[in-house]
Amino acid sequence: MDAQNISPRFPFGFGLSYTTFTYSTLIITPASTNPTSLTGLAYTVSFTVRNSGSVVGTEIPQLYLGFPSGSGEPKMVLRGFDEILDLQPGASKTVSMTLNLREISIWDVVQQKWVKPSGTFTVSVGASIKDIRSTGAF
DSSP states (O other), X not given: OTTTTOOOSSOTTOOOOSSOEEEXXXXXXXXXXXXXXXXXXXXXXXXXXXXXXXXXXXXXXXXXXXXXXXXXXXXXXXXXXXXEEEEOXXXXXXXXXXXXXXXXXXEETTTTEEEOOSSOOEEEEEEETTEEEEEEEO
């Protein structure tokens, strides 16, 4: 939708809440060994979500991946989400999501296989694609 400059009225994850949340401490950790299959762990992404409001609330943090420029992929692709239920005011929770080799690869039609593009990937986390709270890269 971004490529056609279309803004959805209600992006995935849009919702109303009686409280607010802050995101912090984004850490992107590569796997300790190189993945040997497409489903092998490539990176772990962790961050903290804090209920900065005054009432109990639920948040659905989302992880978006931005491929290197020139890869032909959309600006951001949803790669994960989690549900934090009934987070008390002032309380925090560390969220951890993983990216496997397939999730950071694209299909090469010439080679007829999945290939990880070279360059810098962007990792963004937030409440929706239009409400990104923290960004990092690998």
